Amino acid sequence: MKAPPFAYHDPRSRDDLIGLLAELENAKLLAGGQSLVPMLNFRVVAPDHLIDINRIPDLAGIRLSADDVVLGAMTRQCDLQASADLAASAPIIREALAHVGHFQTRSRGTIGGSCCHLDPAAELPALCALFDAEFDVAGPNGARVVKVGDWFKGYLESALEEREYLQSIRLRRWPAGHGYGFSEYARRRGDFAIAGAGALLEFAKDARIRRAAIVVFGVEPAPVRLAEAEQMLVGQTFSETLLAEAAAQASALDAMADVHVSAAYRRRLAGVVTRRALTEAVRLAREAV
């Protein structure tokens, strides 16, 4: 099908964008368009105004500091994938991006678009949860920072207010040599996953786990951190039993059912991918020592 009619705006600066956000009613922001344009073509959304933010020059970019990685909202997925800095400081991001859509959609799709659209199975919001992200948003009433725990409001719903836009996302860096693992299961390469998991692990010198982060996505309406499993891992030395216990917590999530799979199958898969992600994280952390 074809998109319904709308008035098109393509502001050239953040100030112009804020002016439009203040003024227009029933407006939608267009980032990479890899989710919104299909929704327009299907006519599940019908905005009166489309505000295309692709021509605002300073909304894209990757900036690293000692503690953080700041990603401009309009940074394309293919540019995230190609960034050597990002691959060196947070290698799980490149790992995960191979699963984000396809070669042909990553050249347009953006990290900000993915985090505002918030498909439950999207990899990039899950990474934001894993790295304790902060979302830097702005609008006519000023700027504010939203912590990742407050960003996920529910199915396809972020904390972004109607007249706000996402400027950038700040991720907390993990120390060099941390272990990471990413695993997802989809029926076809590039499809949204039925279930996926990411894990970060840091070991202390005495081989005990110093810090752990685990995220599961595609299972509940938004990505979830397995806080209890993380706490359980900290201070322990690695064993298969320990990983199995941690992964079991993924299988206790309140899984969604849909036309493809039942909740029970999704729960089972959540445990499997979590265990795979943790196993890989342990392997890489040990390799780095």
Next chain:
Amino acid sequence: MSARKISLTVNGQAVEAEVEARVNLADFVRQAIGLTGTHVGCEHGVCGACTIIVDGRPARACLMLAVQADGAEVETVESLGTPEALSELQQAFRDRHALQCGFCTPGMLMTIEALLRVEASPTREQVRDVLSGNLCRCTGYQAIVDAALDAAKARRGTR
């Protein structure tokens, strides 16, 4: 409702046109410019038949508005070769019988073209990975992957 004047380059030719905001780039190249090599399959970014190259990168033409291509360099399947002088990639498709009905072929060609520009010696696995974004209901893909690898080899030999 919201028409705009745009100017862009399509296959090296400057194009100026007035276009309604809701018209996607696939419909624009087919209907306004008359380049019907770009095929429109699903119109929601899944089938890949409309894949073209925009500013050097592969993109779903059905997921871009024509107004967004203002100032862009667009390449469609017509840029690759002619029936008399096929490109190496098109020749490899013919030699390997990498198409049957041909509906998906323009998208396949443009995806592989984009890949070969950034990766002159792709592995079979890399070719399969990028082709996961193009659906073919006839061939079973093996011949398409073979053709992509043949084309890569031919291009390395001649360039």
